[in-house]
Amino acid sequence: MANIQAVIFDIGNVLIEWQPERFYDRVIGEERRKAMFAAIDLHGINDLVDRGHHFRDTIYAAADENPDWAAEVRMWHDNWSEMATPAIDHSVRLLRALRAANVPVFALSNFGVQTFEIAEPVYPFLREFDRRYISGHMQEVKPGHRIYEMVEQDCAIAPEGLLFVDDRADNIATADARGWQTHLFTGAQGWADRLVAENLLTQGAAQ
Incomplete structure (x- = not known):
């Protein structure tokens, strides 16, 4: 891996x-x-x-x-x-735990320009990503390949060095096709377990 x-x-x-x-x-x-x-x-x-x-x-x-x-x-x-409510608290804790562990954390989301502006003050963790790839600004959406290509070009990380979590199988399928590592989100605990299995977080940090 x-x-x-x-x-x-x-x-x-x-x-x-x-x-x-x-x-x-x-x-x-x-x-x-x-x-x-x-x-x-x-x-x-x-x-x-x-x-x-x-x-x-x-x-x-x-x-x-x-x-x-x-x-x-x-x-x-x-x-x-x-x-667009409520926050999924365990996922937010995982985001912050990754940052605390010095793992770069990006957002890749189908989100409008104005809707993101509405969400940001309500959910301060949206400001905590190292890089944000928001479809409304990029004028490309998942699961089209172009938005993934734009992420690769901007962050300059090889596809196999990216671990992407999404709740939609079609979005995951495009990432898989590009060589990204992926996790289909069905709940925060499963995502926590994956991050521990990848040695990105300790069991304690993933709670």
Whole structure:
């Protein structure tokens, strides 16, 4: 196994829970939420934000295009912070433990420019990465190969020296194809165990 020179974290559902459906189920009920998501590709619209489109303009335009759901669609913007919550505390501790162990830690996340600005003051650990690769600024998104290539070019670390954690199998598959070491996130304890197995953290530090 190659020596790991940096650990790369996805953010959504690795460090911060991202569950828009859960928010809508609570606010408008599961039945109406299912009907809305069947009628409107909200995740596809959010993908535009992740590619660098302006957050409010994009969501409000989608609301105008779907008058039957306009108020609910605008919630994606107006109540965004209620969808991106809470922090996954054990993962945050692992991020900080890696930094304390002098392991370089990067972020690679599909995240909009304005949504990241909203999240940063709420989650101060977002400022603690050595390098941040945020799709909205890069105008490329996972799982496309280009954003991974941009990371490699910027950090100048060979692919096999990168350990990448993400909750989505398609994002992991691209990293695998590029020769990165990877971990599919299904829970913070499994990620902690992987970091211990790689000798990046001690058992105690990974708690």
